[in-house]
Amino acid sequence: MDKTINQKAWFLVLPVFAVVAFSAILPLMTVVNYSMQDTFGNNQFFWNGVGWFKELLDPSTDLGGRFLASLGRNLLFSAIILAIEVPLGIVVALSMPREGWTVAVCLVILALPLLIPWNVVGTIWQIFGRPDIGLLGYTLNSLGIDYNYVSNEFDAWATVIVMDVWHWTSLVALLCYAGLKSIPDAYYQAAQIDGASRWAVFKAIQLPKMNRVLLIAVLLRFMDSFMIYTEPFVVTGGGPGNSTTFVSIELVKIALGQFDLGKAAALSLVYNLIILIVCWVFYTVMTNAGAERPEKKGAA
Amino acid sequence: MNTIPGRRIIMVVFLIFLLLPIYWLVNMSFKTNTEIVTTMTLWPHQPTLENYKRIFTDESWYSGYINSLTYVLINTVISIAVALPAAYAFSRYRFLGDKHLFFWLLSNRMAPAAVFALPFFNLYSAINLFDTPWAVALAHCIFNVPLAVWILEGFVSGVPREIDETAFLDGYSFPRFFAKILVPLIASGIGVAAFFCFMFSWVELLLARTLTSVNAKPISAIMTRTVSAAGMDWGLLAAAGVLTIIPGALVIWFVRNYIARGFALGRV
Known part of the structure; x- marks a missing residue:
């Protein structure tokens, strides 16, 4: 907190600023430019003002309907995977072995899904879930459950969600584990002397210590699930119908599939704005949580 | 560390859940297509290395791995090089707009790749970098540089300020320090x-695919070619998938002792 004020520090930040500005501001200006124009083709553009934005936010138009539907699906998806991954991640972190070689083995296996390219994750589950050649699909079907993620909406959703849980629960678990590791043994000894129950230890010692990392976990998981593209695209292609078409899939369809630059640009800006707002809320909560900590220590 | 009842069973079940789909992929990669399509076997009954052989001998296949590794390495070097001084600045000094700048960086880490796919295509075509590893490496900087700054800032803050001060008193210049x-x-x-830079650049597909066409095509994009007139070549697809998992697994092994702290982004 006792940082010195030094404007020359800007020179140290300058390279980062240059690199990120080149890849963020420049392309974003193109997007803003497109979002205000329409074209007859042949690179002839004319001013369209806020027309695309009006269409985008009006559910009765084709564009608006598609955008709002995919937004709703995406929010539902994010809510479901957060509701599964956060508690499951905490449980897994609490189940980590205490010491010995098993710790390293568990850590490596946990981290493994995180380093698989996203389309390979999609491929793995596409194969794994197929009724003819996949272990999961084959087993479910021979147990008498009619499972087919290509034609059944519910099965498609279930597959995409289980895939995400498989892919990302480890991230939450590893973050929580890091938080748990930072708790000194003395805390547990004190709890033991006080005769605290396991639940009390969890609530009074472990959960508060994990607060900060959990916040990071929720932020990362929300953001990444909100912009998920590759994995469901590989598995279901957004189908059956449009049932697993999330916002990014819709956007890529409009931008690179139909080459509807104006519509895609307007969608991009609104999409980005939503992310920016959520990000800002988290950032504020996070910095406030950081600032409160020393005060609490002083009071105790 | 205080743990919960039945933790061993929970851990074992979860690890099996993680490994089973990967095992299935490995299993398939050693099978012939006939075995895959006609029978359901839990392990390869006629194990074959044919699928791997094809990848290692066909240039259009293995060049994909080289392309992917090239842009991942370029990206990692750039990200760390520019992020180091910035992390030091954010950790030690206050300056005009520091908090806003930090937030702006963070927000770029969160920006959806789909938003940038089309403008990046235009941008890198305009400066003649399209279809080179540099285009992908620079494009991936948008999320890796902020992440690197964020992680390194946490680690720099863990170094006591007294060390800086002593070094400067001893006459170290800033670059030397x-x-x-x-x-x-x-x-x-x-x-x-x-x-982390390696990881996020390695796993990303959308931008890498959009910014390349022939010469710099990443392996993950080449994989989609296995659909041919004769149907899906499942064994080949599985073998290619397995080979994309290996670099990640190797990297994890080297950093296993730092994984937990690393995933907390140096903030525990």
Whole structure:
């Protein structure tokens, strides 16, 4: 907190600023430019003002309907995977072995899904879930459950969600584990002397210590699930119908599939704005949580 | 560390859940297509290395791995190089707009790749970098540089300020202090940051695919070619998939002792 004020520090930040500005501001200006124009083709553009934005936010138009539907699906998806991954991640972190070689083995296996390219994750589950050649699909079907993620909406959703849980629960678990590791043994000894129950230890010692990392976990998981593209695209292609078409899939369809630059640009800006707002809320909560900590220590 | 009842069973079940789909992929990669399509076997009954052989001998296949590794390495080097001084600045000094700048960086880490796919295509075509590893490496900087700054800032803050002050009193110039004292002190942090840059650049597909067409095509995009007139070549697809998992697995093994702290982005 006792940082010195030094404007020359800007020179140290300058390279980062240059690199990120080149890849963020420049392309974003193109997007803003497109979002205000329409074209007859042949690179002839004319001013369209806020027309695309009006269409985008009006559910009765084709564009608006598609955008709002995919937004709703995406929010539902994010809510479901957060509701599964956060508690499951905490449980897994609490189940980590205490010491010995098993710790390293568990850590490596946990981290493994995180380093698989996203389309390979999609491929793995596409194969794994197929009724003819996949272990999961084959087993479910021979147990008498009619499972087919290509034609059944519910099965498609279930597959995409289980895939995400498989892919990302480890991230939450590893973050929580890091938080748990930072708790000194003395805390547990004190709890033991006080005769605290396991639940009390969890609530009074472990959960508060994990607060900060959990916040990071929720932020990362929300953001990444909100912009998920590759994995469901590989598995279901957004189908059956449009049932697993999330916002990014819709956007890529409009931008690179139909080459509807104006519509895609307007969608991009609104999409980005939503992310920016959520990000800002988290950032504020996070910095406030950081600032409160020393005060609490002083009071105790 | 205090744990919960039945933790061994929970852990074993979860690990099996993680490994089973990967096992299935490995299993398939050693099978012939006939065996895959006609029978349901839990392990390859007629194990074959044919699928791997094809990947290692066909240039259009293995060049994909080289392309992917090239842009991942370029990206990692750029990200760490520009992020180091910035992390030091954010950790030690207050300056005009520092908080806003930090938030702006963070928000770029969160920006959806789909938003940038089309403008990046235009941008890199305009400056003649399209279909080179540099285009993908620079494009991936948008999320890796902020992440590297974020991780390294946490590690630099763990170095006591007294060390800086003593070094400057001893007559170290700033660049010398940086190279001789600070960098060795946060070596593990640099390793962690490099690991994450590697990871996120390696797993990303949308931008990598959009920014390349022939010469710099990443392996993950080449994989989609296995659909041919004769149907899906499942064994080949599985073998290619397995080979994309291996670099990640190797990297994890090297940083296993720092994984937990690394995933907390140096903030525990």
